Amino acid sequence: MFDPEGDYGELENAISVGDPERAPKVEEAIGLLIKAGVNLVIDTEALAVAERPSFFAKLLPQVSSLRVRTGRPHWLVIDEAHHLMPASRSDLPQVLPEEIPATIFITVHPEAVSPEVLKRISIVVALGPRAADVLTAFSHTTGGRPPAGVHPPDEDEVVIWDRRSGDPPQRIKRIAPRQAHRRHTRKYAEGDVGEDLSFYFRGPDKSLNLRAQNLMLFAQIAKGVDDRTWDHHLRVGDYSRWFRDVIKNEELVRSAHQIEADRQLDAQQSRRLIIDVINRLYTAPARSK
Numbered sequence: 001m002f003d004p005e006g007d008y009g010e011l012e013n014a015i016s017v018g019d020p021e022r023a024p025k026v027e028e029a030i031g032l033l034i035k036a037g038v039n040l041v042i043d044t045e046a047l048a049v050a051e052r053p054s055f056f057a058k059l060l061p062q063v064s065s066l067r068v069r070t071g072r073p074h075w076l077v078i079d080e081a082h083h084l085m086p087a088s089r090s091d092l093p094q095v096l097p098e099e100i101p102a103t104i105f106i107t108v109h110p111e112a113v114s115p116e117v118l119k120r121i122s123i124v125v126a127l128g129p130r131a132a133d134v135l136t137a138f139s140h141t142t143g144g145r146p147p148a149g150v151h152p153p154d155e156d157e158v159v160i161w162d163r164r165s166g167d168p169p170q171r172i173k174r175i176a177p178r179q180a181h182r183r184h185t186r187k188y189a190e191g192d193v194g195e196d197l198s199f200y201f202r203g204p205d206k207s208l209n210l211r212a213q214n215l216m217l218f219a220q221i222a223k224g225v226d227d228r229t230w231d232h233h234l235r236v237g238d239y240s241r242w243f244r245d246v247i248k249n250e251e252l253v254r255s256a257h258q259i260e261a262d263r264q265l266d267a268q269q270s271r272r273l274i275i276d277v278i279n280r281l282y283t284a285p286a287r288s289k
Contacts, residue, residue: 004052004080006045018043026059033066033073040073049083056084057095064097074102081105082112087141092116111137118142124161127174128152131159135169189215189282197246199238203229215247215282219275227267234260234270252281 001008009016015038018024023046032038042059044052066072078084085092085105092114100120107113119142126134132150139146144163153159153171161169192198192213199218201210208229212218222230233239240256243249255277259270 001039001041002056002076002078002084003041003043004045004049004083006043007079008041009043011039011041014039014041016041016043018046020045023047023055026055026062029059030062030066033063034070052083053086053089057089057091061095076100076103077106078103079106081107081117082109085114085117087112087114089114096120109137110134111141113141115141115143122162122164124163125158126153126161126169127158135159135161193246199242199246201225201229201233204232215278219278222271222275230267230271234267239274249281252277 001011001014003009003016006020008014009019015032017028017032017040024042024044029040029042032040044055047055063073063076093116096116098120105113105117105121110118118138124135124138126132129152131153132146135150136146147161147169150159150169151171156173157171158174159169159171194213195211199212201212201221202208203226208225210221210225212221237257237260240253240260243256244253247253256274259265259273262270265273
């Protein structure tokens with residue numbers, strides 16, 4: 001597993017190299033992959049975004065060579081493929097094998113991935129209400145014609161398109177994972193979700209404009225804002241709405257919604273309860289990494 005943003009550090013039955021403070025080394029990763037039965041997560045979070053493609057370009061040929069000799073690793077999963085194999089890289093054809101079997105590329109921006117990479121992909125899986133847009137972006141990037149008649153899948157479905165079969169995309173039921181996974185946990189806790197997705201404490205009169213770009217800052221500001229401002233956002237459901245739309249953690253949403261609905265809680269009580277949930281789900285684990 002190539003893990004640019006530290007999302008898979010707690011993956012079951014896996015060893016992780018690299019962490020937020022220490023960049024992984026190519027020799028270390030290959031040494032572990034040589035050992036049979038090792039599931040490896042390569043965490044490049046400590047590298048600057050601009051450094052990650054170069055590291056990946058050095059590592060991939062050695063991984064490909066190992067697969068030719070031993071058959072391992074059986075699968076490669078490349079998360080945030082637009083970070084590691086961006087369209088701006090001109091040297092990817094030199095490091096990519098002609099075929100990349102048993103490899104999964106994960107991205108929310110197929111148009112930002114190198115066309116040389118996308119052309120080697122035989123099956124595209126898209127999910128969510130904009131699944132058709134994903135297939136269109138993929139097709140345009142590879143110079144092909146997008147498939148027609150793609151309907152948005154239901155929540156328990158994905159759209160799967162076998163490009164080389166000539167068949168139209170199909171909607172299929174997905175299998176629920178055995179291990180729960182929250183992406184970008186550290187980003188939500190300590191990073192920056194961006195100005196557009198941040199929470200803004202403004203109050204009923206919109207006299208404030210306090211931006212919380214992550215959960216730790218949200219909790220810090222929450223402790224300091226006046227009760228009137230806190231209650232205003234609480235009673236209109238702003239907290240659970242932000243947790244649902246941006247943080248996307250069902251347990252956090254459910255807890256916040258229950259607190260918002262409890263009219264017997266005063267500002268101090270509801271504030272403490274929401275902050276306690278954040279600390280339990282995010283802040284403490286993020287700090288321990």
